[in-house]
Amino acid sequence: MIQNNRLTETQYQQNFADIHPPFETTDAALTEANRCLFCYDAPCTKLCPTSINIPKFIKQITTDNIKGSAHTIFQSNIMGAGCSKVCPVEKLCEGACVYNNMDETPIHIAKLQRYSTEIAMKNNWQLFERKQSTGKKVAIVGAGPAGLSCAHVLSIEGVDVTIYEKESKGGGLMTYGIAAYKVTPQFCEDEVNYILGVGGIDVKYNQELGKNISLEELQRNYDAVYLSIGVGLANKLNIPGENLEGVEDAIEFIYNLRDKGYSSIKVGDRVAVIGMGMTAIDAATQAKRLGSNEVTMVYRRTEAEKNCTQHELDIARLDGCATLWLAAPKEIVGKNGKVKALVCDVMKLGEPDAKGKPAPIATGETVTLDVDMVIKATGQNPFEQLVSSYGINNNRGKINIVNNVTNIDKVFAGGDCVNGGKEVVDAVQAGKDGASAILKFMLNN
Amino acid sequence: MASLETNFLGIKSPNPFWLASAPPTDKKINVLRAYEAGWGGVVWKTLGSQVKNVSSRYSAVDYHGSRIMGFNNIELISDRPLDINLKEITEVVKLFPDRAMIVSLMADNNRESWHELIKKCEDAGAMGFELNFGCPHGMTERGMGAAVGQDPHIAKMVVEWVMEKATIPVITKLTPNVHSVVPTGRAAVEGGTNALSLINTIQSVTGIDLDTLVPNPYVAGKSVFGGYCGPAVKPIALKFLTTISQDELTSKVPISGIGGISTWKDAVEFMLLGATSVQVCTAAMKHGFRIVEDMCEGMSNWMDEKGFKTINDFIGKSVEKITHWEDLDINYHHIAKINQDACIHCGLCYIACEDTSHQSINIQQGNPYNTYTIKEDECVGCNLCKLVCPVAECITMEEHRVAPDYINWKMWQAEGRALNDH
Numbered sequence: 001m002i003q004n005n006r007l008t009e010t011q012y013q014q015n016f017a018d019i020h021p022p023f024e025t026t027d028a029a030l031t032e033a034n035r036c037l038f039c040y041d042a043p044c045t046k047l048c049p050t051s052i053n054i055p056k057f058i059k060q061i062t063t064d065n066i067k068g069s070a071h072t073i074f075q076s077n078i079m080g081a082g083c084s085k086v087c088p089v090e091k092l093c094e095g096a097c098v099y100n101n102m103d104e105t106p107i108h109i110a111k112l113q114r115y116s117t118e119i120a121m122k123n124n125w126q127l128f129e130r131k132q133s134t135g136k137k138v139a140i141v142g143a144g145p146a147g148l149s150c151a152h153v154l155s156i157e158g159v160d161v162t163i164y165e166k167e168s169k170g171g172g173l174m175t176y177g178i179a180a181y182k183v184t185p186q187f188c189e190d191e192v193n194y195i196l197g198v199g200g201i202d203v204k205y206n207q208e209l210g211k212n213i214s215l216e217e218l219q220r221n222y223d224a225v226y227l228s229i230g231v232g233l234a235n236k237l238n239i240p241g242e243n244l245e246g247v248e249d250a251i252e253f254i255y256n257l258r259d260k261g262y263s264s265i266k267v268g269d270r271v272a273v274i275g276m277g278m279t280a281i282d283a284a285t286q287a288k289r290l291g292s293n294e295v296t297m298v299y300r301r302t303e304a305e306k307n308c309t310q311h312e313l314d315i316a317r318l319d320g321c322a323t324l325w326l327a328a329p330k331e332i333v334g335k336n337g338k339v340k341a342l343v344c345d346v347m348k349l350g351e352p353d354a355k356g357k358p359a360p361i362a363t364g365e366t367v368t369l370d371v372d373m374v375i376k377a378t379g380q381n382p383f384e385q386l387v388s389s390y391g392i393n394n395n396r397g398k399i400n401i402v403n404n405v406t407n408i409d410k411v412f413a414g415g416d417c418v419n420g421g422k423e424v425v426d427a428v429q430a431g432k433d434g435a436s437a438i439l440k441f442m443l444n445n
Numbered sequence: 446m447a448s449l450e451t452n453f454l455g456i457k458s459p460n461p462f463w464l465a466s467a468p469p470t471d472k473k474i475n476v477l478r479a480y481e482a483g484w485g486g487v488v489w490k491t492l493g494s495q496v497k498n499v500s501s502r503y504s505a506v507d508y509h510g511s512r513i514m515g516f517n518n519i520e521l522i523s524d525r526p527l528d529i530n531l532k533e534i535t536e537v538v539k540l541f542p543d544r545a546m547i548v549s550l551m552a553d554n555n556r557e558s559w560h561e562l563i564k565k566c567e568d569a570g571a572m573g574f575e576l577n578f579g580c581p582h583g584m585t586e587r588g589m590g591a592a593v594g595q596d597p598h599i600a601k602m603v604v605e606w607v608m609e610k611a612t613i614p615v616i617t618k619l620t621p622n623v624h625s626v627v628p629t630g631r632a633a634v635e636g637g638t639n640a641l642s643l644i645n646t647i648q649s650v651t652g653i654d655l656d657t658l659v660p661n662p663y664v665a666g667k668s669v670f671g672g673y674c675g676p677a678v679k680p681i682a683l684k685f686l687t688t689i690s691q692d693e694l695t696s697k698v699p700i701s702g703i704g705g706i707s708t709w710k711d712a713v714e715f716m717l718l719g720a721t722s723v724q725v726c727t728a729a730m731k732h733g734f735r736i737v738e739d740m741c742e743g744m745s746n747w748m749d750e751k752g753f754k755t756i757n758d759f760i761g762k763s764v765e766k767i768t769h770w771e772d773l774d775i776n777y778h779h780i781a782k783i784n785q786d787a788c789i790h791c792g793l794c795y796i797a798c799e800d801t802s803h804q805s806i807n808i809q810q811g812n813p814y815n816t817y818t819i820k821e822d823e824c825v826g827c828n829l830c831k832l833v834c835p836v837a838e839c840i841t842m843e844e845h846r847v848a849p850d851y852i853n854w855k856m857w858q859a860e861g862r863a864l865n866d867h
Contacts, residue, residue: 034510037835040792043813062510096813101789102836 002246002338002373004266006291012262015289019181019315020085022114029115033061035099036107043096044109049429050077054093058112070120071127073113078152079145081117082174082191083425084110085183088278090311092425121194130200131158136442139164139222141209144172145424146228146415148195149431150438155200157439162222163201166208170196172230173416174424176255179282181289185258215390219410223445224438227392227399227406227413228431231380231421237274241332246339250275250283250377257286268373270294272342273321274329275377277307283375284321295321296369300328300347300360327367328360332374342369380421387417404430404437412438447748448755449741451485451545453699453722454614454639456572458485458545460741461756462712465703465724466490466549466575466618469734471523473533477540482734483741486545488724489534491522491577492562493551493589498524504651504661506677515677516727517651519662519669521583522551531569538570545722546570547616551577554588556606563610573613575701576604576638578629579620579645581672591645594620597632604636616701619643619685621678626685630695641689642701642724644682646672675727679705683718690719690764707736709743716756717763771854779826779842781805781819787839790814794830794840802829821845 007015023029036058044054053072060069073080089095089110097106120127136159140147143165151161169175170192174183196203207213209229218225234249236242246268257265271292273284276299288295297316299306302325306313317323327344334340346365349358384397393400393407398420405412414430416422449460463486464470464479471490479487498521508514523530538546548571552558563574578600580590593599600617607615617633619626621644630641648670653660660668682704689695702720706712707728715723728736753759783794783806795817798806805823809816819830831840852860 030510037791037793039790040796041808041815042792043790046813098789098791101814 002266002268005263006267007263009263011291016180016262016286018184019179020111020114022118023111029061029112032108033058033112036062037098039098043098044093044107047092047096048076049092049423049425050080050083050432051429052076052080052093052113054109054113057116058107058109061112061116066116066119067125067127069116070125073117074120074127077425077428078149078195079174079191079424079428080113081121081194082145082171082183082188083428084114084117085187086174086178087423087425088309088312091309121190124194124197126197128152128156128198130156130198133160133200134158134442136160136224137162137222138224138226138438138442139218140226140228141213141218142166142172142228142230142415142417143170143192143203143205144228144230144415145174145427146230146431146434147172147226148192149428150226150228150414150435151201151431152195152198153432153435154438155198157435159200159439159442161201163203164207164209164213164218165203165205166211168205170203170205172228172427176258177251177279177282178424179254179286180258180262181285182282210386210389215408215411219408223410223442225411226431226434226438227387227411227417228415228427228434229383229386230416231382234376235378235381237329237376237378239329239331241334241339244332244334244339245337246373247332248373248375250279250375251380253283253375254279254286257290262290265290267292268339268371270369270371271296271373271375272369272371273297273375273377275299275307275379276301276313276323277377277379278309278312279380280377281308281312281316283377285316285319287373287375288319288321292373294371295319296324296371297321298324298327298329298342298344298369300326301349301357302326305357324367324369326360328362329374330366333368339372339374340370342371342374343367344369380416382417382420404434405441410441412441447745447753449485449745449748451722451756453545453701454573456486456545456547456614457543458722459483459543460485460737460744461716461720461722462737462740463487463545463547463701463722463724464729464734465726466547466577467726467730468518468520469726469729471525473537476533476537479729479734479737480537480541480544483737484544484734486547486722488547488549488575489523489530489571491549491551491580492527492530492566493522493577494553494558495526496521496524496583499664501662501664504671505675506651513675513727513731515649515651515673516675516730517649517662517671517673518646519582519664519671522549522577522580527565531565534566534569534571538572545572547573547575549575549577549618550607551580551589554593554603556609559603559606560610563607567611567613571613573616574607574611575616575618575642576607576633577618577645578603578633579618579622579643581620581622581646581648582670591620591622594618594629594645595623597628600629601632601636604633604638608637614639616640616642618645618703619689620645621647621681621685621704625688627688627692627695630689630692634694634698638698640699640701641695642703643689644678644685644704646674647678647681649673674705676705676707679711683714686715686718686720687764687767690761691767696764709740709747712740713744713747713759714763716760718767719761719764721756721760773853774851775854775857776846776848776850776852777844778847779844780821780824781826781828781830782841782843783817783819783830784839784841785816785818787836788817789836789839790817791835792817793833793835797829797833802827806830 057072175188347360382397578594702715
């Protein structure tokens with residue numbers, strides 16, 4: 001049965017408490033910071049998409065220069081606070097830490113990054129000063145990580161930025177698409193406000209491209225336009241039963257959970273989550289944490305091909321989520337219009353596909369899961385219709401760019417709407433790249 | 446198993462580890478706890494005229510997350526009444542007759558005062574004396590402590606006064622607040638001292654509170670120079686010790702080594718450079734008396750491994766290995782080698798060499814791990830890369846002699862050989 005309000009308020013609080021708690025004391029942070037070897041041409045920095053000078057910011061913690069430490073982080077990644085909570089660090093900075101080569105625990109880089117950035121946010125240290133206004137104006141569509149990052153760089157350079165955001169809050173996927181036990185809605189709001197604190201950035205909420213505003217209008221009124229519109233809802237499964245009551249989109253599920261409060265979110269007794277990426281993990285663990293009895297993650301390949309990190313899968317397993325490998329949804333069976341079971345083809349691995357992963361092939365056998373809820377997390381669809389309607393070149397919805405610019409005059413793009421959906425940290429870097437390209441473009445015009 | 450028994454001028458102790466004259470040896474309760482923990486002896490905190498101390502008294506230098514790399518104090522000699530100290534010394538000696546009981550002395554600057562103090566301490570049961578010619582603060586202003594140790598003539602005169610009266614062994618403690626400890630050391634030996642000990646603390650300012658701008662230790666908005674000790678001063682102490690061990694006159698008397706000794710290894714090093722016993726303070730003040738257990742066990746195990754049966758078998762063995770620069774073999778050359786299997790790719794060797802040394806390390810970019818190799822033709826064998834490498838045995842220095850024969854700087858010059866290598 002699908003129902004809400006399964007737990008007590010205390011249980012909800014416990015289940016959605018910060019999964020990676022911060023250092024409790026300065027001494028704890030110092031002890032960890034002092035372990036850092038201060039590598040040269042550091043592997044951790046090389047694997048950070050935003051190239052944060054990690055040894056430097058950690059060293060600055062040890063010298064009692066927290067302001068400098070936070071500046072070092074934000075200089076490369078203005079969402080450094082949020083990234084410290086949501087980055088899959090085990091495959092990025094921490095995965096590259098040289099201590100791994102000594103079979104020692106890597107430096108807790110994310111935790112140290114959180115330490116410095118939280119202090120900076122708490123004290124509202126505005127560490128960047130805007131240059132005098134250049135009189136140039138840029139419109140940014142989407143106040144997610146890419147848009148905010150782009151806006152911040154532009155604003156510092158004296159550009160007047162207007163962001164058009166379709167939701168009522170900024171932060172994009174950070175605010176709406178990530179498990180609540182990683183970042184709280186309050187944190188996301190604080191982070192957006194902190195970033196906007198630099199000034200020169202006007203955010204217009206509840207303004208959607210193609211609805212309230214048009215690209216032509218932006219092109220007309222601004223010196224440049226940056227599209228950071230992200231990606232939309234989950235891919236369709238295109239199987240019978242997809243419209244039954246109890247079939248949900250993972251992004252929508254996570255969005256509602258964050259937007260409406262835990263107790264109002266309905267979950268089934270037995271839930272199947274389709275997919276094995278980070279969003280699938282976030283949906284599965286949170287369904288369990290909302291009080292679902294059984295959660296099974298269904299993936300058409302094997303554990304070796306999963307898209308999530310091992311660390312994330314371990315979280316799901318510790319939460320008691322089951323996994324069903326080599327199973328591809330074939331049909332959702334309903335009764336009285338409600339989900340009753342999920343029938344899957346049993347697959348085997350074949351030759352590598354275009355992306356290099358072994359292609360799953362149906363064996364002809366099927367397996368049936370007795371479930372009352374199905375959450376789809378098999379990737380998200382870019383806004384193909386929208387971008388095509390403006391004549392923007394795209395690849396099945398993913399905007400094509402060359403040096404951050406689209407085929408449309410003075411329209412730039414970056415982030416998930418270009419790459420189809422990557423990490424927050426990738427979007428932040430895309431925003432920086434977009435800003436550089438825009439600045440160069442405006443200089444030449 | 447090796448024996449750690451120590452005989453210092455007839456004063457016996459079960460091991461060479463003594464507690465230095467300092468706060469840990471100021472009272473019966475401390476000394477009894479030290480003896481129970483296994484310390485071989487103590488030098489009772491300096492006795493002299495009645496003084497008064499201030500608050501606070503200590504400060505320290507921390508390094509890279511570790512506390513007390515160096516320690517600093519502005520305490521004076523014992524501020525307890527002499528009678529109490531003497532009574533307690535008697536009681537302690539009675540309870541632990543097998544441990545060394547040396548009493549540190551700093552009498553007022555006249556013969557009678559010294560004689561009177563010596564008499565009282567001998568009566569109390571002292572087995573030996575240590576003359577405090579080293580205290581760098583508080584007492585110097587009154588013409589005592591380092592003020593004596595810094596002037597060989599005064600030092601000799603005071604030693605002579607002491608020797609007129611003392612019937613038990615006398616150790617003269619030297620101050621390092623001089624360019625060389627040898628002149629005062631010689632003066633003390635000429636004055637008749639039976640032994641020397643070194644070093645006392647080094648005058649210092651350990652740091653400043655960056656909020657109040659007052660240096661530490663803080664005393665009502667002011668500070669003074671203090672006496673620096675602890676691990677940071679060990680290399681300085683070993684150098685001073687070596688000069689005493691190599692001098693023709695001062696090397697004739699036994700030496701008690703002091704200065705940053707925290708482990709059995711430190712102690713062995715002092716003894717290899719000529720110390721018969723060692724004195725410890727800062728390490729005990731940081732960790733308590735229990736550290737002596739590993740000091741004894743570690744030294745004993747090392748002696749077993751090296752085949753030394755008694756401490757006399759290795760005392761002084763490294764003294765002759767410290768020579769003059771002009772006697773070093775110029776044809777000796779070694780080159781760094783990086784073990785690629787052990788390398789963790791931190792790049793510390795590279796940046797140290799590239800920025801500050803001889804640009805002798807190649808960098809081959811990788812993602813995320815670079816590969817570092819030695820440019821053998823460029824390496825001067827300075828050791829810097831090996832010193833900064835966080836992995837033991839990753840960088841080794843391999844011998845590549847320039848030529849088989851020994852040749853030193855003097856010979857090189859006499860032969861008129863080319864000087865410029867570049």
